[in-house]
Amino acid sequence: MIGGGVTEYVVLLVYLIGMIGIGVYWAKHSKTSEDYLLGGRRIGSVLTALTLQTTSMSGYMFMGGPAQTYREGYFTLWYAVGDGGGAIFNVGILGKRMRRLSYFLGCLSPIEYIEKRYPGKATRAIAAVIAICFVYGYVLAQFLSAGKTMCALLGVPLPIAIIIGAGVIVFYTFAGGYLAVAWTDFIQGIVMVCSMVMIFVLAWNQVGGLTGLNEQLTALDPTLTGMWGKGNMYQGQWGVVAGAVGVYLIGYMGLPHVVIRHMAMESPKLAKQTVVIATVWNQLFIFVPYIMGLMGILLLPNIDDPEMVVLSLAYQLLPGVLAAIVLVAIMSAIMSTADAQLMLMGTMLGRDIYQRYINKDASDKQLMNVSRICILAVGIISVIIALIQPPGVFQIVVFSFSTLGSSFLPSYVGAVWWKRGNTTGCVASMICGCIISIIWEAAGLAGPTGMHTFFIGVIVSIAAYIIGSLIGKPPTKEMQDLVERAACKTKIPAGLATVNYKDIAPETNGVLTFLKESSYMEERGFQPV
Amino acid sequence: MIFGLEPHVFFAFLSWPVTYIVIAIIMYFVMAKHDKEEEAWEKAYDEWQASLKDGKVEEGGEVQ
Amino acid sequence: MEIKSLKNGYKMQDAFERLYKRSKHFTIEKMDILFYPYLLMEFDVKYSGKLERLSEKVLVMCDMWKGQYSMAKSRGEFVMTDADESMLIPVKLDKQKVIADAPRTIYGEIQKAKRVLNIPDIEYISDELIYKPFFIVECLNDDKEVFHILFDTVTGEYSLLNA
Numbered sequence: 001m002i003g004g005g006v007t008e009y010v011v012l013l014v015y016l017i018g019m020i021g022i023g024v025y026w027a028k029h030s031k032t033s034e035d036y037l038l039g040g041r042r043i044g045s046v047l048t049a050l051t052l053q054t055t056s057m058s059g060y061m062f063m064g065g066p067a068q069t070y071r072e073g074y075f076t077l078w079y080a081v082g083d084g085g086g087a088i089f090n091v092g093i094l095g096k097r098m099r100r101l102s103y104f105l106g107c108l109s110p111i112e113y114i115e116k117r118y119p120g121k122a123t124r125a126i127a128a129v130i131a132i133c134f135v136y137g138y139v140l141a142q143f144l145s146a147g148k149t150m151c152a153l154l155g156v157p158l159p160i161a162i163i164i165g166a167g168v169i170v171f172y173t174f175a176g177g178y179l180a181v182a183w184t185d186f187i188q189g190i191v192m193v194c195s196m197v198m199i200f201v202l203a204w205n206q207v208g209g210l211t212g213l214n215e216q217l218t219a220l221d222p223t224l225t226g227m228w229g230k231g232n233m234y235q236g237q238w239g240v241v242a243g244a245v246g247v248y249l250i251g252y253m254g255l256p257h258v259v260i261r262h263m264a265m266e267s268p269k270l271a272k273q274t275v276v277i278a279t280v281w282n283q284l285f286i287f288v289p290y291i292m293g294l295m296g297i298l299l300l301p302n303i304d305d306p307e308m309v310v311l312s313l314a315y316q317l318l319p320g321v322l323a324a325i326v327l328v329a330i331m332s333a334i335m336s337t338a339d340a341q342l343m344l345m346g347t348m349l350g351r352d353i354y355q356r357y358i359n360k361d362a363s364d365k366q367l368m369n370v371s372r373i374c375i376l377a378v379g380i381i382s383v384i385i386a387l388i389q390p391p392g393v394f395q396i397v398v399f400s401f402s403t404l405g406s407s408f409l410p411s412y413v414g415a416v417w418w419k420r421g422n423t424t425g426c427v428a429s430m431i432c433g434c435i436i437s438i439i440w441e442a443a444g445l446a447g448p449t450g451m452h453t454f455f456i457g458v459i460v461s462i463a464a465y466i467i468g469s470l471i472g473k474p475p476t477k478e479m480q481d482l483v484e485r486a487a488c489k490t491k492i493p494a495g496l497a498t499v500n501y502k503d504i505a506p507e508t509n510g511v512l513t514f515l516k517e518s519s520y521m522e523e524r525g526f527q528p529v
Numbered sequence: 530m531i532f533g534l535e536p537h538v539f540f541a542f543l544s545w546p547v548t549y550i551v552i553a554i555i556m557y558f559v560m561a562k563h564d565k566e567e568e569a570w571e572k573a574y575d576e577w578q579a580s581l582k583d584g585k586v587e588e589g590g591e592v593q
Numbered sequence: 594m595e596i597k598s599l600k601n602g603y604k605m606q607d608a609f610e611r612l613y614k615r616s617k618h619f620t621i622e623k624m625d626i627l628f629y630p631y632l633l634m635e636f637d638v639k640y641s642g643k644l645e646r647l648s649e650k651v652l653v654m655c656d657m658w659k660g661q662y663s664m665a666k667s668r669g670e671f672v673m674t675d676a677d678e679s680m681l682i683p684v685k686l687d688k689q690k691v692i693a694d695a696p697r698t699i700y701g702e703i704q705k706a707k708r709v710l711n712i713p714d715i716e717y718i719s720d721e722l723i724y725k726p727f728f729i730v731e732c733l734n735d736d737k738e739v740f741h742i743l744f745d746t747v748t749g750e751y752s753l754l755n756a
Contacts, residue, residue, distance in 0.1 A: 364712060496612070496616045496619065504745050506661040507629055508752040510629070510659040510661075511627065511743050513658075514627075514682045515729070518679075520729075523679060526625070529741050
């Protein structure tokens with residue numbers, strides 16, 4: 001416990017009132033449905049997208065990453081190495097081909113893309129279940145982070161803090177609309193990022209810069225600045241290194257919500273700035289939290305819970321009020337992330353599971369109630385897990401990433417690089433990738449075998465994809481043609497092809513069917529489509 | 530020693546941010562070059578358009 | 594026959610210019626018009642109690658050929674046009690069913706946009722069949738291979754029909 005004074009309570013109150021104020025102000029000034037429906041999505045530019053992206057990793061950035069470097073030293077930076085290059089790698093491998101294929105298939109979302117590329121009832125069901133488990137991992141991580149921040153802020157014991165934190169998140173989700181409009185997300189993101197920079201700069205001065213940090217760490221324990229982790233615990237385990245680098249480097253390609261960014265690149269001119277800004281931004285906000293964990297080893301050598309390292313640094317380095325503001329900002333960033341994820345989960349459980357498999361004729365009212373009950377249940381289960389045996393934020397996020405990455409990666413990559421890839425392969429790889437990841441993690445096999453969960457998961461998943469695709473029925477001739485067309489050099493001149501207006505993708509598909517079925521083209525002397 | 534780290538450790542972990550930024554900057558210039566080619570073409574096109582008196586297309590008809 | 598069509602902001606000449614601005618490595622050979630059918634529906638979304646402030650009227654469009662719903666930003670400008678039947682994509686869906694299914698889309702969109710779990714009452718107000726004009730553009734690339742473009746005459750967006 002580090003906070004708990006009057007200052008913290010006052011700051012918390014003022015901050016919350018401020019956020020609600022902004023929310024209400026913004027809501028009042030947006031009168032049409034257009035503002036609601038599109039405003040949030042198009043509120044800003046590249047920077048907004050980046051801020052939101054950063055916010056969505058809030059729990060991990062402030063707790064998980066730093067805690068892991070605090071425990072293991074430089075070794076954890078393998079994760080950062082992969083993460084930093086993830087975007088470039090992703091665009092390089094999937095980029096154009098995926099954009100073209102998704103275009104041919106006329107789909108807007110990556111899950112729809114998987115469904116259309118690998119048609120079959122099982123595809124959607126399995127993809128939905130895996131996605132739900134993954135989102136749950138995130139939700140749990142947010143709950144833990146919220147609890148720990150509450151604990152630091154209000155000075156109450158952790159179990160109570162977790163219950164308060166979870167209660168606040170669930171309330172926030174139910175209240176919705178009023179509190180959680182896009183603007184507050186944006187402002188919270190900015191406050192969070194500024195806080196991070198402030199703490200980092202102060203800590204940097206205290207430890208004497210990068211050289212000072214490394215020299216002191218080496219003096220303390222040379223293995224901290226070595227290649228293989230504290231006490232050389234991963235000595236020679238390249239399987240673990242490959243997994244740690246790969247989980248974010250290539251794992252991103254299996255993440256539907258990340259993949260969608262690469263599916264829709266509307267302005268090529270904006271794209272070139274985005275690449276640079278996003279890359280610089282990523283280096284800063286991926287490496288910085290990990291390095292803060294290293295600084296924590298020197299500045300806070302006796303901390304009980306390494307996940308509190310950034311919060312404790314804030315208290316040590318910043319004046320009281322500022323530290324409280326930083327903590328409140330972190331808390332609210334975590335809350336708004338958790339709120340969105342929880343709602344997403346409720347919707348998925350309601351629509352993808354309940355409506356599809358349990359009650360096909362469910363009315364919207366029933367669906368909404370199911371979603372609400374699910375959200376509440378998820379909240380309660382998370383609190384129970386957090387109280388009985390709280391897993392580390394880092395472990396949960398890495399595990400969720402590994403599972404989702406190894407489940408979807410072969411299907412996304414194979415979709416454009418191998419026309420023989422079919423539904424059997426896709427289903428097999430999703431099932432095998434997911435199951436092996438869970439078994440590997442549950443049985444704690446990563447340590448003894450020297451193989452990271454993601455590394456083994458993705459290998460098994462790729463093998464399953466290949467074997468399944470060879471055994472199963474090949475994709476239709478039409479599908480194979482589409483994949484070939486996505487791969488080969490296009491007939492379309494580059495200048496025309498770089499623009500992909502996804503708003504008219506459904507119409508494009510519709511018109512194409514019409515033109516093929518009717519005599520429109522023939523009557524007007526056009527060449528057939 | 531580089532920044533207090535063994536050279537191989539430094540390169541393994543901390544050379545990446547710089548590498549990635551360099552790659553991104555190269556990508557920027559490659560894309561910028563492409564944009565420039567397009568801009569030059571757009572300019573030429575505008576001039577060509579200005580030199581034409583009437584449009585080439587009739588509503589509802591074919592391109593002449 | 595006379596149809597109600599969205600006013601096209603882009604004439605053929607504009608489409609021609611817009612496409613040529615993107616690249617010089619192709620030629621436009623032919624261009625013709627095609628009307629796409631939509632049902633434009635208006636609904637009243639009513640919240641009760643504390644959320645009453647969120648009540649509003651919404652516009653939903655449903656593509657009557659494929660059945661894809663979307664929320665419309667505004668009504669748009671319309672003109673009455675004479676169109677040959679062969680220029681129209683036929684209406685394939687049943688209007689009553691389209692109207693009955695629309696609230697589902699509205700719930701989903703509203704929930705996403707407002708982050709509100711409460712269920713509003715959704716009342717049907719009106720509907721009308723409208724058409725949106727598109728251009729079908731036939732082009733040749735430098736190797737004289739044919740490809741087609743679909744050009745949205747209202748927004749100026751275009752997409753490649755076959756690549």
